[in-house]
Every structure is written in structure tokens, then in C-alpha cells.
Amino acid sequence: MSGAAKKAILAGLGWTSLRLRLVVVFGMVALIAAVSASGIAYWLNREAVLTRTQDAALGDFRQQMQNRVASLPARPTQSELQTAAEQMAAGTAGYSVLLLGEREAGKPIVGASDPDAFTLDDVPAELRKAVGDQEHLFWVRTQRGNTPYLVAGTRIVGGGPTGYLFKSLDQERQDLNSLAWSLGIATALALAGSALLAQAAATTVLKPVQRLGQAARQLGEGKLDTRLQVSGTDELAELSRTFNNAAESLEKKVADMSAREESSRRFVADMSHELRTPLTALTAVTEVLEDEQEGLDPMVAPAVALVVSETRRLNDLVENLMEVTRFDAGTARLVLDDVDVADQVTACIDARAWLDAVDLDAERGIMARLDPRRLDVILANLIGNALKHGGSPVRVSVRTETGEEGGTGDEAEDELVIEVRDHGPGIPEDVLPHVFDRFYKASASRPRSEGSGLGLSIAMENALIHGGGITAANSTDGDGGAVFVLRLPRDASDITADGRGLAGRERDGERGEAGDAP
Incomplete structure (x- = not known):
């Protein structure tokens, strides 16, 4: 697409308007600032909420493992594991518990606080591998369906059952979604406010510029007495004063030039008019001399011919000057x-x-x-x-x-x-x-x-x-x-x-x- 076509399209869309461009720039700056601030705020709040919930659940889970599971025998029964799991899940942390032990070597038993909500299949394989290799508390965030969950696991030091935690983070997700909506609304309000601010700024800045443009057009149309009303001491006021000084200087120079031109035309016209009277007499004399030229002395005849020729040339020049002055005067x-x-x-x-x-x-x-x-x-x-x-x-x-083009006939x-x-x-x-x-x-x-x-x-x-x-x-x-x-x-x-x-x-x-x- 050519540059002219692009300019035409932009003009049709109104992109050549300084007011629109100023509003767009303000809006873009406000949008970038608001989105950046909202994004940072959302990320910080998200980490704070998840970390707080996670730390509380993991801390309670660790404490429960030490108080309840550690007191179980090395090879607990199914009933003991089930009771311990239910007691651990009955606290205020709001998570499900899965305890994994052995009746005999190679014969695992499982006790779950809520078998319908949490089973061993819900524990990621990488987490089970990590817990099986080391006696530390490990955790991951995973998702089942559309609900995020915190899954953690650890073993009792020195041997004993392995425990897994399963906590829903749905409430935290809802809180973060509400925060995101709030930040989005704040961003939209910031964008609208920036547009209003840009409109106000554009009005403040562009009104003097528009008046300056209108005055410049009037000056270009020949209205040399055009002046701007100056108020304030800012850059626009200084620009208006400069325009007034330039217009005043231009008006004075044009007036001087017009006066000199008028004087010159009048001088040429007066001079041509005054020359016509003596030229009339000279023309009459040269016509007589031309008629008698054959009988004149050969030494005088060339001079007479020159006088006749130059007189006619002078007469033509005067007539041409008179014609030129009529054109210049518009008459x-x-x-x-x-x-x-x-x-x-x-x-x-x-x-x-x-x-x-x-x-x-x-x-x-x-x-x-x-x-x-x-x-x-x-x-x-x-x-x-x-x-x-x-x-x-x-x-x-x-x-x-x-x-x-395309016309036919006379x-x-x-x-x-x-x-x-x-x-x-x-x-x-x-x-x-x-x-x-x-x-x-x-x-x-x-x-x-x-x-x-x-x-x-x-x-x-x-x-x-x-x-x-x-x-x-x-x-x-x-x-x-x-x-x-x-x-x-x-x-x-x-x-x-x-x-x-x-x-x-x-x-x-x-x-x-x-x-x-x-």
C-alpha cells in the first residue's frame, strides 16, 4: 500500500487529529501502567494467599504426623490407620488425609479420612517417589477437574506409616478471581479517567493551537490585521506573542511594498504620459526629416536615419509602458x-x-x-x-x-x-x-x-x-x-x-x- 493511500485511510479514520492521538497516547500510558500495577498486585497477592494457606496446612499436617502417626506401632492395623487419618482430618485446616502402612513386609494397608474424596491415585507419581526416597515433607500443587489442590506427603523418621495431605484451594481461587475482577475494574476506571484527563489536556492545549491555525489562515488570505489575544506566560502565550509580532511586521512590510509599488506605477504612468507630448512633436519632425532624407547631405543622412529609428523605438516603448501600467493598475x-x-x-x-x-x-x-x-x-x-x-x-x-474530455460536436x-x-x-x-x-x-x-x-x-x-x-x-x-x-x-x-x-x-x-x- 502506498504512503498516500495509508494517509488517506488514516485521515478517514480520524488518526490525523492531534486530539485523538493525544487521547490514545494518554490511554495507552494509563493502560500500560494500570495493567502493570494490577499484574504485579495480583501476582503478589496470589503468592501471599497461596503461601499462607499452604504454610498453615503443611504446618498443621506436620504437627499431626508427629503427634498422632508417630505414636502408632511400626505395623499398625487398618483400624488404627483409619482412626488416625480421621482424627488428623477433623482439625480446622480442612484437608483430607491418607495414611499408608504395612501389616507385613510387602503387604500395604491404607487408612483414608474420606475415601471418596482422596485416594492414592490422586497423589502424583513424582510426589510418591520423592516421599519414598527421603524422610522430608514434600508438596506440589495440582488440579483435578477445574479445582486446584495442594498435595503433600512425608514419612515418619525411623520407619512407620507414610502420610499424604489433600487440600482444596478452590476458596483461594475464588478470592483471587474476585481480586482479578477488582483489579480489572480499577484498570478500566483508570483508562476512562486517563481519557477524560487527556480530553481536558487536549482542550487546554489545542484551543490556543486552533486559534493560532485560524489566525494563520486569515493571515494567508490577506487579512494582515489579524491578531491573537494573549493571556498567560506559558509557551503557547509566547508563541501567540511571536505570531502577533510577525503579523505586525508582515503588515508593515506589505504596506511599505504596496506604497512603493503604487508609487512606482504612478511614476511610470506619469512619466509615460509626460513623454507623449514631446514625442508627438519629435515624431512629426522625424517624419518630415524622413521625407527629405534623400536630399540631405550624405554625411547627415545616417544621423537622420538613426534619429528616425530611435524616435520610433522610443514611441513604441512609451506605448508599451502605458499598456503595462494599465495591466498593473487593474484598469x-x-x-x-x-x-x-x-x-x-x-x-x-x-x-x-x-x-x-x-x-x-x-x-x-x-x-x-x-x-x-x-x-x-x-x-x-x-x-x-x-x-x-x-x-x-x-x-x-x-x-x-x-x-x-469526451466532448463531441461543435x-x-x-x-x-x-x-x-x-x-x-x-x-x-x-x-x-x-x-x-x-x-x-x-x-x-x-x-x-x-x-x-x-x-x-x-x-x-x-x-x-x-x-x-x-x-x-x-x-x-x-x-x-x-x-x-x-x-x-x-x-x-x-x-x-x-x-x-x-x-x-x-x-x-x-x-x-x-x-x-x-
């Missing part, structure tokens, strides 16, 4: 319209005079409801980036895919997929993770390129605002080149600026160098 909105995707892609390519360099594979009639202007920005950046860094021919294919084709592929050297592996990063340049040796490094970043933002996304990778079919795949929902009516996270900001995936749309 970018979709203006939706029903468009034929093939016509839209064709218009984008034709407007930039790329018809000869782009191979388009798109069927007419694929309709989508999206923002045409933003789709044009995305396509211009992807195709322009492919032409600039991959070279022609660039292949653009348009298709639809099923959003849910209604299931709810995702628009546009693939832009070039046949260049591809994107270096160390560059892939950064192609959609702002201002990222794949080569440090050419920091001043025609692009600003914002084109693919803006393309990604426009895809995200539609609820889609863009991925970048290298072709694996052997022809080489980079492959950018744009995925958009065919109907973005339910997508708003706040819903940009539907596609996820997967900016740590496949990337390439960021270019700018012409």
Missing part, C-alpha cells in the same frame, strides 16, 4: 466582439506586410468572441518575435480543441489554439524560463536591440485577461525552431479583469526572449 478591460479568427490573423499579417514570410493554416468560419485589438497585439508580438529571432518561414496554424470545441512556429535555432534552455519576463534580454552582448523586452510580456498579459495563456517551447520533430502556443476560450464573455487568474500566471514555465510587435 485594462476587454472590448469583446464576434470575429472570424482566420480573418483576424490575415489582417494582422497583411497590416505589417508579412504575407510573403508567413505560412498561414487557418480555416475560415472559426468564430470566437474576444477583444480584436488585444488579439492583434498578441499575434503581432508572437509573429514578429518569430520573424526577428527565428527567421522565415514562420508557420501560423489555427485550430479548436475540446475543453472537456459545442465541445470551446478553446481556441493558435500556434506560431519558426525554423530558427530555437530558444536556449536557460532562456526558456524567462521569455515572458519584462525587459528580459536573451543575450547580454546586445542589450540595445530593436525591441524593448516588453512585447511577449504584454502578449501574455493580454492572453491572461482573456482567461487564456501562452506557452513557449522548442520543436521536437527534428526541424528545430521555437513554438509558441496561444490558448484562449472561444467565448470570453464571462471573463473580467479580475478573472485573469483563470488561466494562471504560469510565468515560470517555458519561455524565450521577449520581443516587440512592429
Whole structure:
């Protein structure tokens, strides 16, 4: 069974609960302690009860053998043995007696206090052998049926009858069973008490932990003003104070970062706005200079061409910065319209005079409801980036895919997929993770390129605002080149600026160098 399956089973059984585990641990400790104490107490009491009963019976039996049996003749009669056995058993010790003697050599006689209760067959063979070999008192504990018995035997020193004792230990067994029940009840009470104690301890310990967990969740949800009420001086109180200090520090840092970010966005927006006025004048001047460029002095013409080129580049940069600030401020909105995707892609390519360099594979009639202007920005950046860094021919294919597995028919084709592929050297592996990063340049040796490094970043933002996304990778079919795949929902009516996270900001995936749309 896998670790995940075990965790799922334990979670289903509730074993992941700290409260339950604490109760179980307390219960196990109490159970082990109670069982150990009860077992030791039972064993000590058992030995004490049996030893006391045994010593009393054996002592009385020894005394009776010395007083009554020793006074019998060396070869007593059956009647004398019977009388002596009955007299020995009549005492307060409560045992049966069996006396074994001889009328003549090899002719044994037996006298029993209760022949129905105790016979020579009830004496274990090993005990009879021990008594026959030595003149000492020997005893064993045996069992007949379900009743335990004490059996003992001895011989008269110097010759004479042999005596055996047979005493029931049933009363002692009943007393020990009562003791065992009492100890079992005490163990159960100890276990129940430990469970209640564990519950109380868990409540005392876990309530602050639960409050801490809830506060941490609220903090993770962005409620940075969350604080815990601190009472006491124990470790949990110190943990709560540490949490409050961390939350306060985090709130302050986030506020500072938000203020700096807002200030930075405002600065970029203000700067871009302020640059537009002089740029408008510069653009007008550069257009005049460009028209007169053929009649200029050959020494001046290159400088004029450079000014025209850099002015246009600066103008594109300012427009891109304005677009970025709108995305960062959350003010970018979709203006939706029903468009034929093939016509839209064709218009984008034709407007930039790329018809000869782009191979388009798109069927007419694929309709989508999206923002045409933003789709044009995305396509211009992807195709322009492919032409600039991959070279022609660039292949653009348009298709639809099923959003849910198993869907059939036109209604299931709810995702628009546009693939832009070039046949260049591809994107270096160390560059892939950064192609959609702002201002990222794949080569440090050419920091001043025609692009600003914002084109693919803006393309990604426009895809995200539609609820889609863009991925970048290298072709694996052997022809080489980079492959950018744009995925958009065919109907973005339910997508708003706040819903940009539907596609996820997967900016740590496949990337390439960021270019700018012409």
C-alpha cells in the first residue's frame, strides 16, 4: 500500500487529529501502567494467599504426623490407620488425609479420612517417589477437574506409616478471581479517567493551537490585521506573542511594498504620459526629416536615419509602458466582439506586410468572441518575435480543441489554439524560463536591440485577461525552431479583469526572449 493511500485511510479514520492521538497516547500510558500495577498486585497477592494457606496446612499436617502417626506401632492395623487419618482430618485446616502402612513386609494397608474424596491415585507419581526416597515433607500443587489442590506427603523418621495431605484451594481461587475482577475494574476506571484527563489536556492545549491555525489562515488570505489575544506566560502565550509580532511586521512590510509599488506605477504612468507630448512633436519632425532624407547631405543622412529609428523605438516603448501600467493598475478591460479568427490573423499579417514570410493554416468560419485589438497585439508580438529571432518561414496554424474530455460536436470545441512556429535555432534552455519576463534580454552582448523586452510580456498579459495563456517551447520533430502556443476560450464573455487568474500566471514555465510587435 502506498504512503498516500495509508494517509488517506488514516485521515478517514480520524488518526490525523492531534486530539485523538493525544487521547490514545494518554490511554495507552494509563493502560500500560494500570495493567502493570494490577499484574504485579495480583501476582503478589496470589503468592501471599497461596503461601499462607499452604504454610498453615503443611504446618498443621506436620504437627499431626508427629503427634498422632508417630505414636502408632511400626505395623499398625487398618483400624488404627483409619482412626488416625480421621482424627488428623477433623482439625480446622480442612484437608483430607491418607495414611499408608504395612501389616507385613510387602503387604500395604491404607487408612483414608474420606475415601471418596482422596485416594492414592490422586497423589502424583513424582510426589510418591520423592516421599519414598527421603524422610522430608514434600508438596506440589495440582488440579483435578477445574479445582486446584495442594498435595503433600512425608514419612515418619525411623520407619512407620507414610502420610499424604489433600487440600482444596478452590476458596483461594475464588478470592483471587474476585481480586482479578477488582483489579480489572480499577484498570478500566483508570483508562476512562486517563481519557477524560487527556480530553481536558487536549482542550487546554489545542484551543490556543486552533486559534493560532485560524489566525494563520486569515493571515494567508490577506487579512494582515489579524491578531491573537494573549493571556498567560506559558509557551503557547509566547508563541501567540511571536505570531502577533510577525503579523505586525508582515503588515508593515506589505504596506511599505504596496506604497512603493503604487508609487512606482504612478511614476511610470506619469512619466509615460509626460513623454507623449514631446514625442508627438519629435515624431512629426522625424517624419518630415524622413521625407527629405534623400536630399540631405550624405554625411547627415545616417544621423537622420538613426534619429528616425530611435524616435520610433522610443514611441513604441512609451506605448508599451502605458499598456503595462494599465495591466498593473487593474484598469485594462476587454472590448469583446464576434470575429472570424482566420480573418483576424490575415489582417494582422497583411497590416505589417508579412504575407510573403508567413505560412498561414487557418480555416475560415472559426468564430470566437474576444477583444480584436488585444488579439492583434498578441499575434503581432508572437509573429514578429518569430520573424526577428527565428527567421522565415514562420508557420501560423489555427485550430479548436475540446475543453472537456469526451466532448463531441461543435459545442465541445470551446478553446481556441493558435500556434506560431519558426525554423530558427530555437530558444536556449536557460532562456526558456524567462521569455515572458519584462525587459528580459536573451543575450547580454546586445542589450540595445530593436525591441524593448516588453512585447511577449504584454502578449501574455493580454492572453491572461482573456482567461487564456501562452506557452513557449522548442520543436521536437527534428526541424528545430521555437513554438509558441496561444490558448484562449472561444467565448470570453464571462471573463473580467479580475478573472485573469483563470488561466494562471504560469510565468515560470517555458519561455524565450521577449520581443516587440512592429
